[in-house]
Amino acid sequence: MSEPNQEIIIVGGGAGGAELAVRLARAGCGPLRLIDQAASHVWKPRLHELAAGASKGELGEIPYQDIAERWGFVFEQGALADIDAEAKTICLDDDSTHDYRLLVLAVGGVTPDLGVEGVKEHAVMLDRYPDAPALYQRFTAALDKAAAQPPRPARVAIVGSGLTGVELAGYLASNPEVVASPDSGLPQTLEIHLIEASSTFMPVIDDDRTREDVRSRLADLGIRIHTGQKIAQVQADGVKTESGDRFDADMTVWAAGRVGPPLASRIDALATNDAQQWLIRDTLQSRDYDDIFAIGDCSACPQAEWPATAQVASQQAEHLSEQITAYLDGRAPTAFSFGDKGMLMSFGNGGDLGLVVGPTNDYVRISGHVSHAAYRGLQRQHQWVLLGTKTTLEGAVGDVVDALS
Ligand SMILES: Cc1cc2nc3c(=O)[nH]c(=O)nc-3n(C[C@H](O)[C@H](O)[C@H](O)COP(=O)(O)OP(=O)(O)OC[C@H]3O[C@@H](n4cnc5c(N)ncnc54)[C@H](O)[C@@H]3O)c2cc1C
Incomplete structure (x- = not known):
């Protein structure tokens, strides 16, 4: 058992947290504890492939315990519930507590329901690893239901044309059990409606040619794209738009952006922004405490606009691994700067x-x-x-x- 307040604790072993843990362990920084609510690490940017039927093995799931044993740190499966920043203690959802010397929050984000009626009850989201097989189960159930007499195409509504929405649409339409191409001459078994609130398809992309290229690739797969359609309600069998249109759907996927974790607004110790992300300085330290850092989708720095991507989380992990070593030696951490690749x-x-x-x-x-x-x-x-x-x-x-x- 380590001395009180001696451990570096990283909560969340995703794109940012897992890399940080390994980098710190390799640099001999410790004692180090990584806590994640899941038992295995998965590369989230390919989650849509699993949701569309890829096998788990293809995604390279890695048990955290294996990573921890390889590099010599402690892994604990558990979910963060609260932080007492004055006492330098965290509390997990099983009521166990841990003292920390330095805390890094890397718990990722979630898709916001935007207050739209019916999202929580009827839509599926792709935020965490278990969401992917659950989505695939809903998808195959939709295909089976539609194939029953009299057969008709299974209908899927995907709300949001960000990376998750467009990539998922492409992979669902490519599932071997589906014939979605209108040119194939075979009966279509799937009808995907990709619905975007903005008048611009893929508003996050600042390049018209790329947007058009994606649009035509998806159209070739038989996917129907609708822009300027804000969803007012999700129902068990479809979605209704603010303009009064309705799209029938056996399954609705809600992929309307990304905010910080719900947990962030429940923890009083640390300030958050409107998107429930912890506010950090450009050094990645929390706005309120020098010994609490936050990286990746769960954090936001008001002075910088870093997108919620694995690329940012990974670069922050690399930067922080050097800064933590400096910080523990009594030197001030330097500012992070994102290099867009x-x-x-x-x-x-x-x-x-x-x-x-x-x-x-x-x-x-x-x-x-x-x-x-x-x-x-x-x-x-x-x-x-x-x-x-x-x-x-x-x-x-x-x-x-x-x-x-
Ligand atoms: C379908 C999809 C496609 C994407 N495509 C791309 C892409 O092409 N390129 C790109 O750069 N980004 C992409 N992203 C975004 C990218 O995956 C995220 O921005 C990135 O994973 C964020 O890293 P993170 O470390 O902040 O959090 P995450 O990778 O989300 O990791 C958070 C970790 O925290 C754990 N956790 C959560 N809550 C708790 C808790 N209370 N206690 C303990 N542990 C907790 C989770 O289990 C998870 O392991 C995509 C995302 C999705 C969903």
């Missing part, structure tokens, strides 16, 4: 597309095998941090074989 998207049979930042800081468009390799490469890079070179190389060889077959 672009974005990569994958649409199943609709192919891959990427915008990467080139040498002159302009976006360079990539597609096809190059983009697919880069998309997989992001996960490999993450695995390399968590598992080291040998295991990552073995996986990368598998990717090359996949790409060539």
Whole structure:
């Protein structure tokens, strides 16, 4: 048992927290405890693939205990319930408590229901690992229901044309049990409506050509895109828009943005913004306490607009691993600055597309095998941090074989 207040505690082992734990352990920083509510780590940017029927193995699920044993830190499965920042103690949902010397919050975010009636009751979301198999179960149930006599296409409404919405739409339409292409000559078994409140499709992307490219890839998969349609109500069998339109749906997926965790607004010790994210300084320290840091989707720095992406969480983890060492030596942490490397998207049979930042800081468009390799490469890079070179190389060889077959 460690001395009181000696442990560095990281809560949340996702894209940011898991990388931070390993980087700190490798730097000999400790004693270190990683706490996550789940038993296994998964690379969330590919969660939509699992939700559309990919096998769990394809996503490279890694038990936290294995990572902890490999690098020599403590893993504990548990959910953060409260923080007493004055006493430097956290409380988990089983009422156990831990003293900390330094606390890092990395618990990610959730999709907001935006106060829309019926979302919680009838829609599915893709926030956590267990949501993905649950979504797939709902999807196959919808297909089965629609195939019953008289057969008709299964109808899916996806609300929100951010990365989650568009990639999920592409992968659902590519599921082998589905014939969604209008050109295939076969009867369509799936009808996907992708519904966006903004008048612009994929409003988060600042590039008309890319938006058009994504739109036409999804259209080729038979996906119907509707913009300027704000949802007023989600019902058991469809969605109603503010303008009075209705889309029938056997399953509604709610993918309307990202906010911080509900937990953040329940913890009195730390200030949050309107999107229930913990307010941090550019050093990634909480606004209120020097010895509490927050990274990734659960945090926001008012002086900077960092997007809620794995790319940001990972860069913050790398920065923080150096700053924590300095902080524990009595030096002041330095400011984090985000280096945008672009974005990569994958649409199943609709192919891959990427915008990467080139040498002159302009976006360079990539597609096809190059983009697919880069998309997989992001996960490999993450695995390399968590598992080291040998295991990552073995996986990368598998990717090359996949790409060539
Ligand atoms: C379908 C989908 C596609 C995406 N595609 C991309 C993409 O292409 N590129 C990109 O950069 N980003 C993408 N993202 C976003 C990216 O996954 C997130 O921005 C990133 O994972 C955030 O990292 P994080 O460390 O903040 O949180 P997360 O990765 O969400 O990890 C949070 C961790 O905290 C744990 N946790 C939560 N609450 C508690 C609690 N109370 N106590 C203990 N543990 C807790 C969770 O179990 C989880 O392990 C995508 C997201 C989704 C859902």
